[in-house]
Amino acid sequence: MDKFNIAIDGPGAAGKSTVARLVAKQLGFIYVDTGAMYRAVTWKALQTGLSPDRPEELARMAAALRIELHPGEHAQQVLLDGYDVTDVIRSVAVTQHVSAVAAIPEIRRLLVAKQQEMARSKGVVMDGRDIGTHVLPDAELKIFLTASVKERAERRYMEMKAKNEDVTLEQVEKEIAERDRMDEQRAASPLVQAEDAILLDTSGMSVSEVAERILSLAKSAAGKGIR
Numbered sequence: 001m002d003k004f005n006i007a008i009d010g011p012g013a014a015g016k017s018t019v020a021r022l023v024a025k026q027l028g029f030i031y032v033d034t035g036a037m038y039r040a041v042t043w044k045a046l047q048t049g050l051s052p053d054r055p056e057e058l059a060r061m062a063a064a065l066r067i068e069l070h071p072g073e074h075a076q077q078v079l080l081d082g083y084d085v086t087d088v089i090r091s092v093a094v095t096q097h098v099s100a101v102a103a104i105p106e107i108r109r110l111l112v113a114k115q116q117e118m119a120r121s122k123g124v125v126m127d128g129r130d131i132g133t134h135v136l137p138d139a140e141l142k143i144f145l146t147a148s149v150k151e152r153a154e155r156r157y158m159e160m161k162a163k164n165e166d167v168t169l170e171q172v173e174k175e176i177a178e179r180d181r182m183d184e185q186r187a188a189s190p191l192v193q194a195e196d197a198i199l200l201d202t203s204g205m206s207v208s209e210v211a212e213r214i215l216s217l218a219k220s221a222a223g224k225g226i227r
Helices: 016-027 034-048 055-063 092-102 105-118 131-135 149-162 169-185 207-223
Strands: 006-009 030-033 067-070 077-080 124-128 141-146 198-201
Touching: 006 016, 006 131, 006 207, 016 030, 016 034, 016 124, 016 207, 030 034, 030 067, 030 105, 034 055, 034 067, 034 077, 034 092, 034 105, 034 124, 055 105, 092 105, 092 169, 105 124, 105 131, 124 131, 131 141, 141 207, 149 169, 198 207
Parallel strands: 006 124, 006 141, 030 124, 141 198
Antiparallel strands: 067 077
């Protein structure tokens, strides 16, 4: 199969990262978790005491960061200036602040440029919230993953409890609904399904079932002459 780019978008906890990683592995493509990049910037902002109401300072800080994404056994390894932040960027504090940081136009411009460079040679599976509409508008295959807020909250809650984080299901559901609202209403590249994206509701589906569905779509698209 010739290499082409796959854009996977959708709201939080829709299963984008896990599925995108599996699809990339099966196809021999490179996986790019754009959400991890925004989380890395948010973690650094929290560490340095910078809040989203100081966008110019945040943008200067972000411009100086070196973000690296490497394949990992269970998740993509994220290095920030050489430091492994894979686990810490998934904390409750980062989750609560990442939408506000990601809404800053200059930070989006900086990270989008990095993401587009990663995809220039093709053969990339990239997930996020504005990949098909803004980052890779020419991606040969676009998927929009979604699921009910309740189901997404249950998934995220189980992940967080496995890490012994002190949260309640109600709290997680409220935070996911609020992040949906912020992502959909932000001025810079809001969360929206691309016109040519295929909608895939993952409610009631296992990770492997979702991955198989996307692999089937990828093979179908390749068979139609994608180059």
